[in-house]
Amino acid sequence: VSQLPPLLLVIAALMFVRAPFLIDAVRYESTMGLVQKIFYFHVPAAITTFTSVFVCGIASAVYLVRRRRTADHVAVAAAELAVLFGAIVLVTGPLWARKAWGVWWTWGDARLVMTFVMWMVFVAYLLLRRFGGPGSEVLASVAGMFGMVLVPFVYWSVNYWRTIHPQTTVIRTLPPDMRGVLNWCIYAFLVLYAALLLIRARLEASRATLDDAFLALED
Amino acid sequence: MEGSDRGQTGVGPGSDQGQTPTRARWPIARWVLVLALLAPFSFACREPHPGIGPKVPGFMSVLPLEMRTALALTATATLAFQDKGFVPVQPGETGQETLPATPLVFVAYAFVWLALLTYVGLLWRRLARVERELADVRAKLQTRG
Numbered sequence: 001v002s003q004l005p006p007l008l009l010v011i012a013a014l015m016f017v018r019a020p021f022l023i024d025a026v027r028y029e030s031t032m033g034l035v036q037k038i039f040y041f042h043v044p045a046a047i048t049t050f051t052s053v054f055v056c057g058i059a060s061a062v063y064l065v066r067r068r069r070t071a072d073h074v075a076v077a078a079a080e081l082a083v084l085f086g087a088i089v090l091v092t093g094p095l096w097a098r099k100a101w102g103v104w105w106t107w108g109d110a111r112l113v114m115t116f117v118m119w120m121v122f123v124a125y126l127l128l129r130r131f132g133g134p135g136s137e138v139l140a141s142v143a144g145m146f147g148m149v150l151v152p153f154v155y156w157s158v159n160y161w162r163t164i165h166p167q168t169t170v171i172r173t174l175p176p177d178m179r180g181v182l183n184w185c186i187y188a189f190l191v192l193y194a195a196l197l198l199i200r201a202r203l204e205a206s207r208a209t210l211d212d213a214f215l216a217l218e219d
Numbered sequence: 220m221e222g223s224d225r226g227q228t229g230v231g232p233g234s235d236q237g238q239t240p241t242r243a244r245w246p247i248a249r250w251v252l253v254l255a256l257l258a259p260f261s262f263a264c265r266e267p268h269p270g271i272g273p274k275v276p277g278f279m280s281v282l283p284l285e286m287r288t289a290l291a292l293t294a295t296a297t298l299a300f301q302d303k304g305f306v307p308v309q310p311g312e313t314g315q316e317t318l319p320a321t322p323l324v325f326v327a328y329a330f331v332w333l334a335l336l337t338y339v340g341l342l343w344r345r346l347a348r349v350e351r352e353l354a355d356v357r358a359k360l361q362t363r364g
Binding site for chain 1: 304305306307308309318320321323324326327328330331332334335338339342345346349350352353356357359360363
């Protein structure tokens, strides 16, 4: 098991090295041109964020019900990765929007605002774990579950509210060449995510063991 | 389903079922488009000097020029996009760029690479530090028996 994260990291690295060549080779989109190529990292980052939020929410629920420390470690790891990949989404999105919509950000768009709110929930989760003191893991778990509940609202916000963000059906209607490159990038992000999740969860487990060892040393 | 989505006119990519709420909102969207497109013209008709020339219609005078233009561009781009979805450029067709896209794409990809590499580096350092401390504490525990 300890060999798995480095192996996944190597696979992800190879996929990430190949990705720019594939993205460069794929055709331009007719109305947006070059800037639409941000899409090939923006969407996979968003999918990875959603995945991480779900992992955090489910692990938090398991921790709340069964009080398993492993579930808590996974939840912390997933929350941190949700913030990382969420930050990528929130930075690449406005860079694309500046060219496609003429604005960096609009507070009137449901998708943008809800994504930001969901990201803030996981920033709050991490702050709670960092400064909340003993017992904060229970409160953080509730926050993690709350964050997970937001995902469907974020995902379908483009279909149910008036918004300038592309709808979810854009992915389904992609031509095969664009779809192939997008899939490659999605797999690259997910493999990287799996590796980082395992490593980060291991870090959390090591920290817990260290705390126990310090307590044993004091006794 | 994928084939039927493409090429439809007047219906957004998400409204292939025909009876979805998206389709029900279209009349409102068209009114927004009409108003938005009229907004910049209202500015053109605005009096250049107080008391001279035609007056601006009531609600239009409230909006600054930037807001009207942004509204018009946004509405036009949104409706045009929702009609077609992502359409690849045809061979021989060249797009006309008004704002250079290269720096934006470069910054986006650079940020992704930088963020991921920085995180992996920091994670490795944190893990190494904790495992080193753990080894120290274990060694102390063993010496104490």
